[in-house]
Amino acid sequence: MFVKFPEGEAKRTDPTTAGGVVYDAVIVGGGIAGALIAARLGAAGKSVLILDAGPAEDLTLRGYESYLDRFYSATNKDNQSPYPVNPNAPMPRGTDARRIFPGVPDSSAYIVQSGPFATDTTYTRVLGGTTMHWEAKTPRMLPEDFQMRSLYGEGADWPLTYEDLAPYYNEAEYEIGVSADVDDQSYLGITFDDDYVFPMQGLPLSYLDQVVARDVDGMPVELDGVQRELRVRPWPQGRNGVPNPAYNGGEGYVPEGAVSTYQVEVGERCQGNNNCVPICPVQAKYHAGKTLARALQNPQVHLVGQAVAYKVHVDEHTGRVTEIEYRRYDKPDSAHFTTERARSRLFVLAANAVENPRLMLASGLRGSNGLMGRNFMDHAYLLAWARLPEPAGTFRGTNCTGGITELRGGRFRRRQAAFSVDIHNDGWGWARGAPMSDLADLVDAGGRYGESLRQGLVDRVSTQLLLAFMVEVPANPSNRVTVDPAYTDHLGNMRPILTYDIPDYTMRGVAYARQLSKRIFARLGAEDHTQYDPSFWGYAVYGGEGYEIRGGNHLAGTHMMGHDRSMSVVDKDQRSWDHENLYLVGGGSMPTVSTSNVTLTIAALSLRSVRAMLDQLAKESAPIRVTSEARAQGLPREVTL
Amino acid sequence: MTPDALEDFLSLSVDLTAFERTDLLGTGLARQYLAKVRDACGEDVVTALLEAHRAARTEAAEDGARPDPQRLDRALRHRIFSEERLGPVARNVIKLWYAGTWYGLPPEWTDSYGAQPAAETSTVTAASYQEGLLWRAIAANPPGAKAPGYGAWARPPAIEDRYLKGRSHDRTG
Numbered sequence: 001m002f003v004k005f006p007e008g009e010a011k012r013t014d015p016t017t018a019g020g021v022v023y024d025a026v027i028v029g030g031g032i033a034g035a036l037i038a039a040r041l042g043a044a045g046k047s048v049l050i051l052d053a054g055p056a057e058d059l060t061l062r063g064y065e066s067y068l069d070r071f072y073s074a075t076n077k078d079n080q081s082p083y084p085v086n087p088n089a090p091m092p093r094g095t096d097a098r099r100i101f102p103g104v105p106d107s108s109a110y111i112v113q114s115g116p117f118a119t120d121t122t123y124t125r126v127l128g129g130t131t132m133h134w135e136a137k138t139p140r141m142l143p144e145d146f147q148m149r150s151l152y153g154e155g156a157d158w159p160l161t162y163e164d165l166a167p168y169y170n171e172a173e174y175e176i177g178v179s180a181d182v183d184d185q186s187y188l189g190i191t192f193d194d195d196y197v198f199p200m201q202g203l204p205l206s207y208l209d210q211v212v213a214r215d216v217d218g219m220p221v222e223l224d225g226v227q228r229e230l231r232v233r234p235w236p237q238g239r240n241g242v243p244n245p246a247y248n249g250g251e252g253y254v255p256e257g258a259v260s261t262y263q264v265e266v267g268e269r270c271q272g273n274n275n276c277v278p279i280c281p282v283q284a285k286y287h288a289g290k291t292l293a294r295a296l297q298n299p300q301v302h303l304v305g306q307a308v309a310y311k312v313h314v315d316e317h318t319g320r321v322t323e324i325e326y327r328r329y330d331k332p333d334s335a336h337f338t339t340e341r342a343r344s345r346l347f348v349l350a351a352n353a354v355e356n357p358r359l360m361l362a363s364g365l366r367g368s369n370g371l372m373g374r375n376f377m378d379h380a381y382l383l384a385w386a387r388l389p390e391p392a393g394t395f396r397g398t399n400c401t402g403g404i405t406e407l408r409g410g411r412f413r414r415r416q417a418a419f420s421v422d423i424h425n426d427g428w429g430w431a432r433g434a435p436m437s438d439l440a441d442l443v444d445a446g447g448r449y450g451e452s453l454r455q456g457l458v459d460r461v462s463t464q465l466l467l468a469f470m471v472e473v474p475a476n477p478s479n480r481v482t483v484d485p486a487y488t489d490h491l492g493n494m495r496p497i498l499t500y501d502i503p504d505y506t507m508r509g510v511a512y513a514r515q516l517s518k519r520i521f522a523r524l525g526a527e528d529h530t531q532y533d534p535s536f537w538g539y540a541v542y543g544g545e546g547y548e549i550r551g552g553n554h555l556a557g558t559h560m561m562g563h564d565r566s567m568s569v570v571d572k573d574q575r576s577w578d579h580e581n582l583y584l585v586g587g588g589s590m591p592t593v594s595t596s597n598v599t600l601t602i603a604a605l606s607l608r609s610v611r612a613m614l615d616q617l618a619k620e621s622a623p624i625r626v627t628s629e630a631r632a633q634g635l636p637r638e639v640t641l
Numbered sequence: 642m643t644p645d646a647l648e649d650f651l652s653l654s655v656d657l658t659a660f661e662r663t664d665l666l667g668t669g670l671a672r673q674y675l676a677k678v679r680d681a682c683g684e685d686v687v688t689a690l691l692e693a694h695r696a697a698r699t700e701a702a703e704d705g706a707r708p709d710p711q712r713l714d715r716a717l718r719h720r721i722f723s724e725e726r727l728g729p730v731a732r733n734v735i736k737l738w739y740a741g742t743w744y745g746l747p748p749e750w751t752d753s754y755g756a757q758p759a760a761e762t763s764t765v766t767a768a769s770y771q772e773g774l775l776w777r778a779i780a781a782n783p784p785g786a787k788a789p790g791y792g793a794w795a796r797p798p799a800i801e802d803r804y805l806k807g808r809s810h811d812r813t814g
Binding site: 069074075204205206207269270271272273275391392393397425426439444447450453458461 | 718735744770775776778780782789791794798800
């Protein structure tokens with residue numbers, strides 16, 4: 001499908017003129033949550049203003065190719081390498097992480113880390129948000145993930161059930177364009193409607209997955225008295241595959257291609273570039289720019305870029321949000337900005353689970369229960385790597401096509417964290433910088449050149465196997481995002497301060513994961529090369545053993561939803577308990593991060609919240625009056641209903 | 642740049658990489674790589690490296706025949722890889738062809754022979770990453786370019802047979 005980003009749209013809306021308009025909704029953030037909500041509200045005839053912190057550039061093929069060019073030219077190809085450094089909307093980078101020493105916060109990078117655990121977690125601040133660099137794995141959460149407290153006494157319960165969210169998972173899979181097969185994805189209680197098929201057929205497993213499956217399928221594992229058999233299972237993927245003709249009762253599915261260009265060599269099905277993270281070169285992978293380009297076809301949906309939200313203003317009597325004050329920078333390389341205001345009936349913060357609470361706390365809005373920013377979650381990744389007895393090939397296919405999911409759920413979660421396992425198609429890259437580190441080692445230390453170098457590369461790289469255990473981290477109020485006026489960015493915005501520790505519950509899962517990896521390697525006849533370096537920034541000791549723990553970029557939990565306003569920040573519609581016309585959407589609303597990559601659930605929650613927003617807009621139709629005196633004096637203007 | 646220097650650089654590169662001259666020319670980067678080595682190390686070093694390589698080939702070839710591989714290996718180790726000034730540069734040329742990145746020379750090298758302005762780690766052009774020989778050696782595409790097509794990943798990697806059969810003991814592992 002050809003969708004062109006409307007030409008000039010990124011600069012069309014004049015911020016000052018827009019400040020004189022009362023929109024139905026102002027949305028902070030042009031990532032997947034903001035884009036989906038903007039598209040749906042616009043389609044329902046509502047006026048929408050999106051504020052995005054990234055550069056105000058149209059999404060064009062040339063712009064996308066400039067990302068690629070930056071990636072190709074970068075000596076360090078980390079997951080932000082395609083995206084321009086922008087001091088006005090700084091991004092955390094994986095390379096920022098440093099070991100934290102007690103009592104000494106690391107403020108060398110955008111996120112100030114006060115520890116005790118350091119994380120390399122990141123997010124991307126350009127149009128399309130972190131879906132520009134996401135891997136696009138889209139598993140649903142398990143039904144039990146929504147009832148962790150009542151079933152297992154760990155973490156928190158959701159005010160929603162799997163059944164409540166299932167119809168929105170269907171919609172999210174449509175919006176993202178998910179390739180998967182229902183048979184592969186029905187496990188541990190995940191169910192689908194009787195006639196449901198995914199929009200596109202599942203992507204084939206990599207040859208490496210198949211080699212692993214030969215030995216791992218049927219491997220018995222007993223945990224907490226329950227026997228299970230492991231199997232290699234394909235992951236559902238948010239990238240274009242072969243459309244399923246049976247989709248939607250036989251209507252089929254038309255994939256969304258690359259934005260602003262005809263689908264000749266790009267935009268069609270995945271070509272196996274092995275580069276989902278940090279950028280799919282052909283836009284076979286979904287990114288929220290696709291949704292934005294569609295949303296902005298609607299003349300009622302406006303966008304102001306280079307707009308960094310500075311403060312949420314609240315009427316102190318009613319608690320309602322009156323406006324969002326933002327700083328609009330002139331150019332990415334200049335700190336000059338103008339202060340602008342955006343006003344609407346509803347306000348939607350869709351900036352992500354770090355930026356949403358950062359903005360609220362910088363506005364002095366800690367929440368009546370003090371929970372704003374608390375219960376930060378991410379996945380704790382444990383990597384284990386080995387050499388297979390035969391070359392199975394690396395760096396082929398998407399970053400990850402298959403994995404092991406049997407330990408995502410079960411009653412063992414009373415005692416230890418669950419995890420899912422990724423079989424990485426990119427060798428030891430994540431753990432040890434393969435294949436460039438192998439090349440350097442073979443040449444510099446091994447004295448290899450010519451034929452012996454080529455042989456060495458096959459022996460060393462084509463036999464690599466890396467398992468990534470994505471271990472759940474339960475909500476803990478001490479893990480939190482805060483702000484401090486001592487730490488500000490280029491534009492004077494307070495930077496997020498992250499306080500984060502990995503609980504023993506998670507470490508028990510980590511320790512178990514390491515033991516399981518040894519068994520898997522033994523079954524494969526693979527040579528275990530896993531070694532955890534005590535000087536690694538994310539080194540954590542548990543039970544006398546040390547582990548390297550990495551972040552997952554799966555931010556969650558900082559404005560948790562709940563039944564009870566004293567125990568949560570938003571309700572099940574992601575509406576703030578304190579501010580009735582404010583929605584905080586995204587991973588921050590999730591009470592458990594469990595063992596799913598968060599984006600699909602973020603999308604489903606966002607689509608679900610649109611209903612509540614439309615209901616609220618229908619109820620609150622009274623005209624909004626702007627007090628003219630305040631306006632004339634240039635003071636913060638009050639908006640009352 | 643003289644045509645002879647390019648020919649000599651290609652001849653050196655064939656011995657260093659075990660890729661054919663046509664493969665190296667096919668990257669379209671041979672001239673830029675030679676220029677990069679000159680910019681990063683200086684003309685004298687490049688001239689000395691190419692001379693040492695010619696001498697190694699001559700030493701390894703008796704009576705004008707093709708060089709004997711074992712004698713060439715010995716000559717390259719003695720004349721180039723173990724040589725203080727030329728060894729690190731030769732290893733960098735290998736990595737340049739394989740990774741498309743010029744790696745900064747070790748500090749002990751620049752301490753002895755001086756740092757050129759273009760000596761630090763850099764990619765030569767955006768294309769050099771895509772043309773890295775490393776990816777061909779492991780039968781993969783450079784991540785983000787030269788995609789093999791939908792589903793190609795489900796088949797075994799097309800690694801040349803001679804590297805599958807003759808797997809040698811890994812001395813560096």
